[in-house]
Amino acid sequence: MFGLIKRWKALEAKGIMGINRRNADYVLKYNKRHLYPIVDDKILTKERAIAAGIHVPKLYGIISTEKEIDNFERIVEGHNDFVIKPAQGAGGDGIIVIADRFEDRFKSVSGKIISREEIDQQLSSILSGLYSLGGHRDRVLIEYRVTPDPIFKSISYEGVPDIRIIVLMGYPVMAMLRLPTRQSNGKANLHQGAIGVGVDLATGITLKGTWLNNKISKHPDTGNAVDGVQLPNWDGFMKLAAGCYELCGLGYIGVDMVLDEEKGPLILELNARPGLNIQIANDCGLAKRTLAIEAHLETLKKQGVSETPEERVRFSQSLFGHVNEA
Ligand SMILES: Nc1ncnc2c1ncn2[C@@H]1O[C@H](COP(=O)(O)OP(=O)(O)O)[C@@H](O)[C@H]1O
Ligand SMILES: [Mg+2]
Numbered sequence: 001m002f003g004l005i006k007r008w009k010a011l012e013a014k015g016i017m018g019i020n021r022r023n024a025d026y027v028l029k030y031n032k033r034h035l036y037p038i039v040d041d042k043i044l045t046k047e048r049a050i051a052a053g054i055h056v057p058k059l060y061g062i063i064s065t066e067k068e069i070d071n072f073e074r075i076v077e078g079h080n081d082f083v084i085k086p087a088q089g090a091g092g093d094g095i096i097v098i099a100d101r102f103e104d105r106f107k108s109v110s111g112k113i114i115s116r117e118e119i120d121q122q123l124s125s126i127l128s129g130l131y132s133l134g135g136h137r138d139r140v141l142i143e144y145r146v147t148p149d150p151i152f153k154s155i156s157y158e159g160v161p162d163i164r165i166i167v168l169m170g171y172p173v174m175a176m177l178r179l180p181t182r183q184s185n186g187k188a189n190l191h192q193g194a195i196g197v198g199v200d201l202a203t204g205i206t207l208k209g210t211w212l213n214n215k216i217s218k219h220p221d222t223g224n225a226v227d228g229v230q231l232p233n234w235d236g237f238m239k240l241a242a243g244c245y246e247l248c249g250l251g252y253i254g255v256d257m258v259l260d261e262e263k264g265p266l267i268l269e270l271n272a273r274p275g276l277n278i279q280i281a282n283d284c285g286l287a288k289r290t291l292a293i294e295a296h297l298e299t300l301k302k303q304g305v306s307e308t309p310e311e312r313v314r315f316s317q318s319l320f321g322h323v324n325e326a
Pocket of ligand 2: 092189
C-alpha cells in the first residue's frame with residue numbers, strides 16, 4: 001500500500017489524472033449521457049461497429065429471457081469454442097471463455113471442465129443482472145472466441161491479450177497492452193490479475209508493466225520480458241481507436257482491441273469511464289497529454305477546421321512518443 005502511494009505521488013509530478021478530475025473534466029464534460037448505452041451495452045456496440053464497417057468478434061447469438069436459455073445448444077452448434085458474456089458487464093466479471101468441448105461438457109481456457117448445468121446457471125445469473133452495471137436485467141451474448149496472434153505467445157500466458165487506447169475527441173492519448181495471467185483466467189482485465197504494459201504511442205513498442213499495482217518487467221508465469229516488444233500493425237490499431245470517436249460520439253473513451261490470428265485487429269469493447277492504472281503502466285500522467293490535445297482543439301476551432309482520424313493519429317504520435325517526452 002505504501003509503495004502504491006509513493007508511486008502515485010511520483011506520477012503526480014508527471015501530470016497524473018485522479019478519479020475526480022477524470023470524472024469532472026473528461027467523462028462528464030465529453031461524454032453525453034444519452035450516448036452511454038452505445039458503449040455500456042456490448043450488443044449495441046457491436047451493431048454500431050458492424051454498421052460502420054469496423055471488425056468485431058462475430059456474434060453467434062443473444063439470449064434475452066430465461067426461456068431462451070433453451071436456445072443455447074442451437075447457438076453454439078458447430079462451434080467448439082466461443083465466449084459467453086454479459087452484454088452490460090465490466091471488468092471481466094461473468095465472462096466464460098470456452099476453449100473446447102469435452103464429451104457432453106465444455107472446457108474453459110484454463111482447462112476447467114464446465115457442465116451444461118453450470119452454463120445454464122451462468123446464463124441465468126447474467127440475465128438476472130448479477131454482472132450488469134446497476135444490477136439491471138441483462139442479456140447474454142455468445143460470440144466468436146478470439147485466437148491471439150502468435151506474436152503474443154512469448155509474452156502472454158493463456159487467453160487473449162488486449163490493447164487499450166484512451167482516446168480524447170478522436171485523439172489517442174495513451175496505450176496499454178494487457179496480458180492475461182494464470183490468475184486472470186484468460187481475461188485481460190487488470191482487476192482479474194492481468195498485467196498492464198505501457199505502449200509507446202509513436203512506435204507501438206512495449207514499455208515496462210504493472211501487476212497488482214507493482215512495477216514489473218517480466219511476465220510472472222512465463223518469466224519472459226514484457227518490454228521492448230514491437231506490436232504488429234501499430235498504426236492500424238491507432239487509426240482504429242481514433243475512428244471510434246465517429247463510431248460512438250463519446251469524447252473520452254477507452255477503446256479495447258484484440259489481434260486475432262485470422263481476422264486481424266478487432267474491437268472488443270468501448271469504455272466510457274476508462275481506468276487510471278494505464279498511467280502506472282506507462283509511468284506517465286494522462287493530464288499533460290489531455291491538456292495538450294485540448295489546446296490543439298482550441299487552435300483548430302479558431303481556424304474553423306477539424307482533423308481526420310489519420311491526422312489525429314499523426315498529431316498524437318508526434319507529441320506523445322516516449323522518446324519525445326521529458
Ligand atoms: N471473444 C473473445 N475471445 C477471447 N477472449 C475474450 C473475448 N471477449 C473477451 N475476452 C477476454 O475477456 C476480457 C474481457 O472482455 P471484455 O469484452 O472487454 O469485457 P469487460 O467489459 O468485462 O472487460 C478481454 O480482455 C479478453 O481477454
Ligand atoms: Mg474489457
